[in-house]
Amino acid sequence: MENERKLTIARSMAEATAQEMRRDDDVFVMGEDIGKLGGVYGNTRGLIEEFGSSRIRDTPISETAFIGAAVGAAQDGMRPIVELMFVDFFGVCFDAIYNLMAKNIYFSGGKFQVPMVLMTSGGGGYSDGGQHSQVLYGTFAHLPGMKVVCPSNAYDAKGLMTTAIRDNNPVVYMYHKSLQGMGWLGTEQGATVHTPEEEYTIPFGVAKIVKEGSDVTIVGVGLGVHNGLKAAKLLEEKGVNAEVVDLRTLVPLDRDTVFNSVKKTGHLIVVDEDYQSYGLTGEIIATIAERDITALKASPQRVAYPDIPIPFSRPMERFALPNPEKIVNAYAKMKEQ
Amino acid sequence: MLPTSEKKKWMYENMLVSRFFEEAMEAIYMEGKTPVFNMAEGPIPGEMHLSTGQEPCAVGVCAHLRPSDVVTATHRPHHQAIAKGVDLKMMAAEIFGKKTGLSGGRGGHMHIFDADVNFACSGIIAQGLGPAVGAALSKQMKGDDSVAVAFLGEGAVNQGAFHEALNLAAVWKLPVIFVVEDNSWGISVSKAESTAVKHNAVRAQAYNMPGRFIADNDPIALYDVAGIAIEDARAGKGPTLIEVETTRLAGHFMGDAEGYRPDGELDLLKSKDPIIRMKKLLIDEGVLSEDENLQITLKAQKLVDEAIEFARSSDYPEPAEALEKVFV
Numbered sequence: 001m002e003n004e005r006k007l008t009i010a011r012s013m014a015e016a017t018a019q020e021m022r023r024d025d026d027v028f029v030m031g032e033d034i035g036k037l038g039g040v041y042g043n044t045r046g047l048i049e050e051f052g053s054s055r056i057r058d059t060p061i062s063e064t065a066f067i068g069a070a071v072g073a074a075q076d077g078m079r080p081i082v083e084l085m086f087v088d089f090f091g092v093c094f095d096a097i098y099n100l101m102a103k104n105i106y107f108s109g110g111k112f113q114v115p116m117v118l119m120t121s122g123g124g125g126y127s128d129g130g131q132h133s134q135v136l137y138g139t140f141a142h143l144p145g146m147k148v149v150c151p152s153n154a155y156d157a158k159g160l161m162t163t164a165i166r167d168n169n170p171v172v173y174m175y176h177k178s179l180q181g182m183g184w185l186g187t188e189q190g191a192t193v194h195t196p197e198e199e200y201t202i203p204f205g206v207a208k209i210v211k212e213g214s215d216v217t218i219v220g221v222g223l224g225v226h227n228g229l230k231a232a233k234l235l236e237e238k239g240v241n242a243e244v245v246d247l248r249t250l251v252p253l254d255r256d257t258v259f260n261s262v263k264k265t266g267h268l269i270v271v272d273e274d275y276q277s278y279g280l281t282g283e284i285i286a287t288i289a290e291r292d293i294t295a296l297k298a299s300p301q302r303v304a305y306p307d308i309p310i311p312f313s314r315p316m317e318r319f320a321l322p323n324p325e326k327i328v329n330a331y332a333k334m335k336e337q
Numbered sequence: 338m339l340p341t342s343e344k345k346k347w348m349y350e351n352m353l354v355s356r357f358f359e360e361a362m363e364a365i366y367m368e369g370k371t372p373v374f375n376m377a378e379g380p381i382p383g384e385m386h387l388s389t390g391q392e393p394c395a396v397g398v399c400a401h402l403r404p405s406d407v408v409t410a411t412h413r414p415h416h417q418a419i420a421k422g423v424d425l426k427m428m429a430a431e432i433f434g435k436k437t438g439l440s441g442g443r444g445g446h447m448h449i450f451d452a453d454v455n456f457a458c459s460g461i462i463a464q465g466l467g468p469a470v471g472a473a474l475s476k477q478m479k480g481d482d483s484v485a486v487a488f489l490g491e492g493a494v495n496q497g498a499f500h501e502a503l504n505l506a507a508v509w510k511l512p513v514i515f516v517v518e519d520n521s522w523g524i525s526v527s528k529a530e531s532t533a534v535k536h537n538a539v540r541a542q543a544y545n546m547p548g549r550f551i552a553d554n555d556p557i558a559l560y561d562v563a564g565i566a567i568e569d570a571r572a573g574k575g576p577t578l579i580e581v582e583t584t585r586l587a588g589h590f591m592g593d594a595e596g597y598r599p600d601g602e603l604d605l606l607k608s609k610d611p612i613i614r615m616k617k618l619l620i621d622e623g624v625l626s627e628d629e630n631l632q633i634t635l636k637a638q639k640l641v642d643e644a645i646e647f648a649r650s651s652d653y654p655e656p657a658e659a660l661e662k663v664f665v
């Protein structure tokens with residue numbers, strides 16, 4: 001393609017942020033190591049050179065203060081983007097997130113807006129242990145008052161970031177480390193895709209069918225989408241035509257697209273790197289069951305992270321993480337029933 | 338920085354409004370809750386934290402504030418809200434859970450939000466500090482000389498959020514004032530049993546900011562110190578920590594039997610009622626005549642009566658309105 005310009009997710013996030021900062025003086029970024037370092041995952045790289053240290057603001061390691069501060073700044077008319085370096089760290093600042101950021105619009109009857117983006121990394125697979133590898137999608141999606149975004153590729157990452165910054169509500173923007181395009185994190189090549197230079201938005205709550213198929217619906221977000229696409233290839237070798245749905249946003253959740261796909265294929269596998277119980281997998285399956293259980297021709301399956309902390313040792317962690325083979329096996333299990 | 342006679346009268350009047358409001362809350366709160374106390378019953382359900390006795394802390398600071406200045410308050414927010422100019426009728430209606438309340442009944446007594454005067458709350462100890470720091474950051478970045486004030490109780494100084502917020506405010510030289518209302522009780526645990534230092538104002542040293550201690554619930558001394566702190570903040574000189582020694586004349590919440598109070602403490606505190614002292618001060622100084630006092634008292638009572646009447650006569654929200662305003 002003549003005009004093809006491939007970006008990593010990290011670069012596309014930085015580009016969206018820069019473009020929004022140029023068009024709106026109220027947008028600024030703060031967090032740990034987001035200035036000169038450009039963010040541990042590269043998603044603020046180059047911004048301090050253009051915008052300076054007032055608008056690209058390194059913070060002390062004190063998440064309670066700076067995420068709380070983002071809430072106050074947002075209520076006062078600014079549009080902060082704040083980075084929580086690892087989603088696992090939410091434990092030290094959760095009150096600022098779910099009691100302040102997520103509830104102050106409601107408590108004020110909508111008279112205060114809280115236009116902030118909390119961006120945070122998730123994901124394991126590189127032996128960083130159980131306090132630095134979780135994804136925790138379900139935690140944030142479960143608690144009301146924050147929109148939850150999770151891109152699987154650079155094109156979506158840019159458009160969803162632009163939408164997130166322009167939204168007058170708090171948005172939790174969750175990016176998967178393995179998709180960032182940082183070599184040291186074992187990058188998934190499929191996430192680095194053509195990304196237009198001009199500004200564009202992607203609406204929240206619109207899932208994308210990334211591969212059409214007729215035999216089984218595989219639903220995922222983030223890295224799960226790539227696992228789903230790889231599984232679809234393996235299934236194709238067995239003559240099974242899988243459809244892969246990228247949810248893109250968890251709040252709002254595009255239940256219609258998922259339901260219509262399952263209605264077409266009759267089979268459902270949900271992939272999630274988050275803990276299995278009480279999470280996204282159960283939510284998606286419940287959506288189908290509540291709406292019309294007869295859409296399902298077999299019991300739905302889930303390929304999720306087991307309900308254990310994330311182990312350090314490589315063989316144990318790999319055993320626990322979702323992968324394409326597990327999805328293929330889930331399909332086989334479904335057909336055996 | 339001493340208050341003018343007009344400011345003194347403003348402070349006194351707002352203390353009265355606050356006191357009358359709390360007296361009304363106290364009486365109405367018990368409606369329907371006797372003989373068996375049930376928190377869910379009556380026209381005002383839920384917890385109720387009265388600020389009776391702490392009025393000087395709010396008026397001494399808020400006398401300097403403009404509507405554009407931001408205040409974040411605590412779970413005991415009524416005196417702070419009144420002094421900041423939160424709409425009294427809508428606040429009363431909010432506490433009653435009425436449709437006409439500040440948030441249409443979604444917040445309640447611990448979550449008073451008024452965007453018109455930049456007032457916000459948190460019911461969680463010390464968690465209003467981060468948002469105040471952020472509001473101050475916003476003012477600084479916009480080049481606006483407005484300030485933010487975070488009110489907190491002395492129990493909040495032992496929370497991580499307090500230390501993180503002070504550090505952030507100091508390192509960025511933000512226009513924010515932290516006001517510790519030290520009523521010496523964290524629910525039932527005394528300050529002496531929970532806090533390693535006698536005066537929290539000294540903690541300011543750890544964050545390289547001025548720390549000021551106001552003894553004896555003194556609104557005039559607080560006005561002076563807060564005025565300097567706010568002037569400094571507006572001039573870009575950074576944050577100040579102010580600690581006010583105050584008195585909680587009620588329990589932690591309504592229904593608190595206060596069995597933990599030493600014998601005689603409450604009587605001693607009541608003998609130092611700040612409203613009575615303020616009135617005496619103004620009369621002795623010749624700022625206030627007995628006749629003016631009557632006028633101000635009647636006016637304050639009328640404001641409260643009208644607010645309560647507004648709240649009582651307002652409709653409850655439609656139940657399904659609960660589903661609205663999660664997002665804007």
